Amino acid sequence: MKRFGVSGVVRHMGAGLVLSVALWLSAAGVFVAGQIELGVMQGVVRDEAGKPLVDVTFRIRDLSRGRDVSVKSDKDGRFYRRGLPAVEYEIFVEKDGYQPIHDKLKLVAGVDRRFEFKLVKAAPEGSDDFVRGVAAFNQGNFEAAARAFEASVQKAPTLSEVRINLALAYLRLSRTADAVAQLERAAELDQDSPRTLFQLGDAYVEIKAFDEAVAALEKGLARQPALSDPLSFQATTTLGAVYFSMGRNDDAIAQFSKALAVNADALAPRIGLGKAYFSKGDVPAALEHFRKVVSTAPGTAEATEAEMFIKELEKASPRE
Numbered sequence: 001m002k003r004f005g006v007s008g009v010v011r012h013m014g015a016g017l018v019l020s021v022a023l024w025l026s027a028a029g030v031f032v033a034g035q036i037e038l039g040v041m042q043g044v045v046r047d048e049a050g051k052p053l054v055d056v057t058f059r060i061r062d063l064s065r066g067r068d069v070s071v072k073s074d075k076d077g078r079f080y081r082r083g084l085p086a087v088e089y090e091i092f093v094e095k096d097g098y099q100p101i102h103d104k105l106k107l108v109a110g111v112d113r114r115f116e117f118k119l120v121k122a123a124p125e126g127s128d129d130f131v132r133g134v135a136a137f138n139q140g141n142f143e144a145a146a147r148a149f150e151a152s153v154q155k156a157p158t159l160s161e162v163r164i165n166l167a168l169a170y171l172r173l174s175r176t177a178d179a180v181a182q183l184e185r186a187a188e189l190d191q192d193s194p195r196t197l198f199q200l201g202d203a204y205v206e207i208k209a210f211d212e213a214v215a216a217l218e219k220g221l222a223r224q225p226a227l228s229d230p231l232s233f234q235a236t237t238t239l240g241a242v243y244f245s246m247g248r249n250d251d252a253i254a255q256f257s258k259a260l261a262v263n264a265d266a267l268a269p270r271i272g273l274g275k276a277y278f279s280k281g282d283v284p285a286a287l288e289h290f291r292k293v294v295s296t297a298p299g300t301a302e303a304t305e306a307e308m309f310i311k312e313l314e315k316a317s318p319r320e
Contacts, residue, residue: 039107042080043115045073045093052077053119059092060084063104093117129155130162133169142172153182160190164199176206187216194224198235205242213242227262237268244276252276267293267302274309283313 045056056073064087073079086107093101098119105115133148149166156162163186170179183200190196197220204213217239220232227233240255253276259269274289286309293306 038082039084039086040080040082041084041105041107041115042078043117044077045079045117045119046077047098048118048120053095053098056093056095056117056119059094061090061092063088063090093119095119097121127152127156130165133165137165137169137172142169145169146173146175158189160186160193160196163189164196167199167203171203171206176203179203180207180209192223194220194235195231196220197223198231198238201235201238201242205238210242210246214239214246217242227258233259233262233266237266237272240269240272240276244272244279247279249276249280265296267297267300270296271302271306274306278309278313283316287313 041060045053047053052073052075054073054075054077056077056079058071058073058079058081060069060071060081061067062069062085065085069081069084071079071081084107088104088106091101091103091105093103098121101117101119129148129152133145133152136142136144136148146166146169149162149169152159152162153166163182167179167182167186170176170182180200180203183196183203187193187196187200197216201213201216201220204210204216217235221235221239224232227236236255236259240252240259243249243252243255253273256269256272256276259266260273270289271293274286274293277283277289278286290306290309290313294303294310297303
């Protein structure tokens with residue numbers, strides 16, 4: 001399991017942190033015979049990807065008379081309003097979740113004006129605090145990071161990514177119970193995210209809540225079962241370790257074996273298998289896996305641990 005790294009979260013959210021309003025306004029004048037006193041305003045509104053936006057409100061204010069006229073875009077993002085006096089207008093283009101556009105335009109009698117607007121998604125509330133939190137976290141100032149993420153959560157309580165990063169800061173401050181609470185809420189908000197469930201499972205392991213850890217990890221793996229995914233691979237190994245801690249050796253062996261079927265040189269599931277077989281009393285199988293760890297990665301911490309088991313087992317079983 002990738003242990004609570006912040007960089008992937010930041011990358012996932014970075015596109016939503018700092019947003020600017022982009023407006024492309026083009027007007028093509030086309031002479032319309034017979035329209036002398038009144039003008040027509042029409043056009044289309046799209047999002048950043050070029051997709052039409054429905055139910056965008058256009059508030060058109062006649063500056064000379066102080067009157068407002070409203071029209072909404074249809075499913076194709078098109079809007080149309082005829083019979084407008086040929087004067088200067090103030091226009092507001094608005095839709096929830098998007099940065100509004102405020103501009104001025106002038107209609108000319110006898111000219112059919114066609115406009116094209118582009119709305120950019122609004123940055124969520126609390127994004128400035130989030131950015132400060134990320135910067136503080138990356139600088140190792142976890143107290144400041146937690147304060148910034150806490151402020152961001154207050155402004156955007158339904159954004160799971162904010163709560164995940166707050167949990168990461170809490171974990172660095174050894175506030176494990178607080179981290180678990182934030183991850184539980186994040187999992188409720190984003191129930192289809194395997195990553196959140198894997199992180200929650202890891203947090204449960206930290207507080208030795210093994211039943212809850214199993215539930216979170218199994219749920220995450222049900223959503224992302226392919227062990228070609230690095231997070232799923234690590235979650236499978238972690239689940240095996242949790243099963244072993246609970247005395248469920250056969251379940252642990254099953255998980256470790258799944259991981260080794262994908263990567264036979266992986267050390268964590270290999271040494272996990274050795275421990276599980278040792279716990280079951282299968283000394284030959286345990287020695288086989290411990291020796292494999294030593295030969296695969298000599299000099300590593302895992303190899304040192306495996307050598308300790310080998311010595312103890314060989315003392316108990318001299319013929320092995």
